[in-house]
Amino acid sequence: MPELSYNDNTPEVRRLADPLERPMRPDPFDTNRSSAGRAGADSHGDREPYAYERGRLISERERLRQKYDAERDGDDPEPYDDRDALPPYATGTVPRRKRPIGRWILRGFGIGIVLLVIAIIWLAITAPLSKSLQPPTPPSITLTADDGTPIARRGAIIGKPVDAAKLPPHVTQAFLAIEDRRFYSHWGVDPRGIARAAWANMGSGGVRQGGSTITQQLAKNAFLDSDRTATRKIREAMIAFWLEAWLSKDEILSRYLSNVYFGDNTYGISAAAKHYFGRTPDTLNVGQAAMLAGLVKAPSRLAPTSNLEGARKRQAVVVGAMVAAGFLTKAEGDAVRPQRVLASRPGQLPNGTYFADWILPEARDQAGEVKTETTVQTTLDPRLQRAAERTVARAGLRQAQVALVAMRPDGRVVAMVGGKDYRKSPFNRATQARRQPGSTFKLFVYLAAMRQGLTPDSTIEDRPVTIGDWSPKNSDGRYQGTITLRQAFARSSNVAAARLTQQVGVKAVIKAARDLGISTPIPNEATIGLGTSTVSLLELTAAYAAIAREQYPVQPRGLADVREKGWYQSLTGGATEIPSKIHDEMLDLLAASIRNGTGRQANLTVDAFGKTGTTSDNKDALFVGFARDLVVGVWVGNDDNSSNPGLSGGGIPARIWRDFMQSALGIAPVAAPPPAVEEVDPDALPSDEEDNAVLPLGGEIEGLGLNLKMGEDGTISVGPSHRDRQEGPPLRDDRRPPEDEPGYDGEQ
Structure with missing residues (x-):
């Protein structure tokens, strides 16, 4: 065994002097600890206190000193007795080694290389060179009519x-x-x-x-x-x-x-x-x-x-x-001279129309990721669109708004008017507005009744009725007693519709509406028979198109190309035929409404079918119907849901529907029948049935924007209204109509 010097810097000395160089072991001869504590220390020696190890070091140092004194010769030098003589490992004062600056430079260079690689990877992912070739915004989509005529460009x-x-x-x-x-x-x-x-x-x-x-x-x-x-x-x-x-x-x-x-x-x-x-x-x-x-x-x-x-x-x-x-x-x-630009651009298309706004999202979805200008063909018929706009412009409306939708029985929308002026109000009242349909909703009540075996000749009581705490009334306040369903539908009896809803069941009425494509919420209440729920004009018109087609549901569409249905839609979303008997009975009811009911002003020289609708306080007026291969819905009302005295579905909406149909189908107006000679009972009260308002001699006819006066000699003239009504320019009506609309208890 080699001799150990007190000042030697050998591994053995370092292990004895430096606690970091040797394991920390418990003292087995320590009597101050229990056997359990010693056992724990034996298995967890790294938890020994530092003070104990320091004492062990001092003891080892003294032992080495004594051993060195016993073995050294007389000529050997006396060791120093100060701490400077101890090796650095014994005192714990290890001097810090000086690191060369070159190492820091190398490290910095390495970090820079790593950051550069990360930046290159980041740029390759977030800034691919191909992206600089792509347009910064989606290119325009040009919409064309069904004959290929451009109608609008967007983008x-x-x-x-x-x-x-x-x-x-x-x-x-x-x-x-x-x-x-x-x-x-x-x-x-x-x-x-x-x-x-x-x-x-x-x-x-x-x-x-x-x-x-x-x-x-x-x-x-x-x-x-x-x-x-x-x-x-x-x-x-x-x-x-x-x-x-x-x-x-x-x-x-x-x-x-x-x-x-x-x-x-x-x-x-x-x-x-x-x-x-x-x-x-x-x-x-x-x-x-x-x-x-x-x-x-x-x-x-x-x-x-x-x-x-x-x-x-x-x-x-x-x-x-x-x-x-x-x-x-x-x-x-x-x-170089100042330049001129084109004063006008031939063929410049409008950025938006009511129809274009409605169909554009679907057109973009069908076109997919567009990288160049794209043309998409729609179902719009330019001739019918011009006829619709012309008819609405001639309707004599003042502050009230209007919407019109025309479609084929298979759902192809061929004309759409969402308001009086798109530039003033781009809000589309044909697709975006949800208003109460009034008596046009009775279509589903009578369809549910026909499904349960009733016929137009079945009878029902046209008498006051109370259902729970609800007591509906007829708009004219008159009741006919026992009448047929045909008569009840034609005169739009509210109490008959309420009784019929109670008879067939609310759920049956809701199911009929759902089958024909109504997707908006419908409350489970007896009042739905009078049209207290809300629906868009587009969806309501499509429901009537199902009757015209003899299939349901009819999905409104504005694109010429029809996407193929997936397997799930093919299995669950197929069309269902309306039984011929029920279909004929519904046509019977709808024809009676125009022939001798509330929709008389919509009469045509061809077979026509339709229904009027008016909500409480004359807030909304509708007429929806079809003739030949054209289904049309018309709505008139105010955006703020305010009342329109004298407005009813059999008035202005029915006339708009009639005028548009005559222009679209190319048919002549119905000839006015010769006046009939009637015996007048001086004690009889004048009739004020819906859409048949009394015309006061020498007075003013109540109506929306008509301002007509009938003189004592029977002449009719147009004059200013004497009602207390604002005559200033209409307010901007590009606000969204209120969504919450109060219910009502009968058609007016």
């Missing part, structure tokens, strides 16, 4: 991609002169441009210039939003470096010119050249190219269609920049 006008290398030099030079004069010399970020813009902005006290290069603008337009934050600017610079590393300068310039915004919802120089000048990019002159380049700074504000003076001033600035950059001589710059 941005996206131009075709261009190759900057193939454009005339003055076109690209106009953009380089005003946007990025050192485009071909920088690497995506221009420090000189940033410094120049910062100095100019400091001098002006605001943001007057920008330092973004064309590459940075492409990065922002294609990959980022428009937030002005430091984080976004850093990302913009990183993506600019990324684009410069992988694309050539001409490729970057080409993608920039193909996607930049020029105002008027126009993207790309191809679309802008055609939109403003009717030209292609390769035929633009210097002035036109300069004007387009000047629009990039503030396209919405400088669009020449709305701010020609501002666009021309900006054009002059660009021409001056081209002269300063050496792209034009002074004489060439002075020769």
Whole structure:
């Protein structure tokens, strides 16, 4: 065994002197601990107190000293007795080793490499180069009528991609002169441009210039939003470096010119050249190219269609920049004249109509991911649409609104009017509004009755009735006693409908409505027979189309191409035939309503079927019916759900329905019957049945916007209303009608 020196720095000494170099073991001779404690310490030696180990070290040191004193010769030097003589491991004062600066440099370089790899991976995922080829906004969709005639265009006008290398030099030079004069010399970020813009902005006290290069603008337009934050600017610079590393300068310039915004919802120089000048990019002159380049700074504000003076001033600035950059001589710059834009654009389509707004979401869904301008064919019939708009315009409405839907029995919508004026109120009352249908809902009550074996000749009591705490009344206050279902349906008896609902059951009525396509909530109450629930005009018209088609349900659609149903829809969503007997009975009832009931003003020279509907306080008036292969629904009312004195479904709505049908079907008006000679009972009360209001001699006819007067000699003249009614211009009615509508207890 080698001799141990007190000052030796051997592993054995280090293990004895340094508690970090040797395991911490409990003292088996420690009598102050129990056997259990010792056993625990033996298995958990690392929990021994540090003070105990320090004492062990001192004991070992003394033993080594004594051993060294006993073995050393007389000539050996006396060991130092101070702590400086102890090895560093014994005192616990290990000096810190000096690490070379080169190691820190290597570590920093390694961290930089790792961050660079992470940045490249992040850019490859979040900023794929292919994205710079895509338009920054969905391209436009052009909707056409069933004959291919364009009817509306919605979305941005996206131009075709261009190759900057193939454009005339003055076109690209106009953009380089005003946007990025050192485009071909920088690497995506221009420090000189940033410094120049910062100095100019400091001098002006605001943001007057920008330092973004064309590459940075492409990065922002294609990959980022428009937030002005430091984080976004850093990302913009990183993506600019990324684009410069992988694309050539001409490729970057080409993608920039193909996607930049020029105002008027126009993207790309191809679309802008055609939109403003009717030209292609390769035929633009210097002035036109300069004007387009000047629009990039503030396209919405400088669009020449709305701010020609501002666009021309900006054009002059660009021409001056081209002269300063050496792209034009002074004489060439002075020769450039202010440019003109197209005064009108042949074939320009409206951005929106009631029909286009309704069908556009479905058209986009059918077209899928659109990368270029797309054309989608609809079911709209231009002739019928013009007839509907013309009929509504001639209806004599004042403040009241109107909606009309015309469809084929299979659900193809061929005409739609959602209001009097789309520009003033784009809210579509035919599809978006949910109003009470009034007595038009009685269709489902009588269908449920026919399903249970009743017939139009079955009888029912037309007498006052109380169901729970509800006592419905007829609108005219008169009751006929025992009548047939045909008579009850024709005169729109409320008490008969309430009795019939109670007889067949509320659930049977709800099922009939659901079968015919009504999807809106229907309360489980007896009052539903009078139309207390809400429904859209489009859905209600489709329910009547099911009777016309003899199949249910009928799904309204506005696209010419019908998507194939999935297997689940094919199994569960097929059409169901209406039994011929029930179908004939429903036609009998609907014809009686027009022939000698509340819908007499909708009578045609061909077989016509329909039903009137009026809600309490004359808030809503409807007429829904069909003739030949056309099903039409009409609604009239106020957006604020206010009352319209004198309004009823058999009045204005029935006349609108009749006039439209005559124009659409090409049929002549019904000849007025000769006046019948009747004996007048001076003691009889005048009739005031629905839609047959008493005409006071020498007085004013109550109605919506008619203002008619009948003189004592029988002449009718139009004059101002004497009612206390506001005669000012109508308020803007582009607000959404109230959703909560109070119920009512009878048709008026």
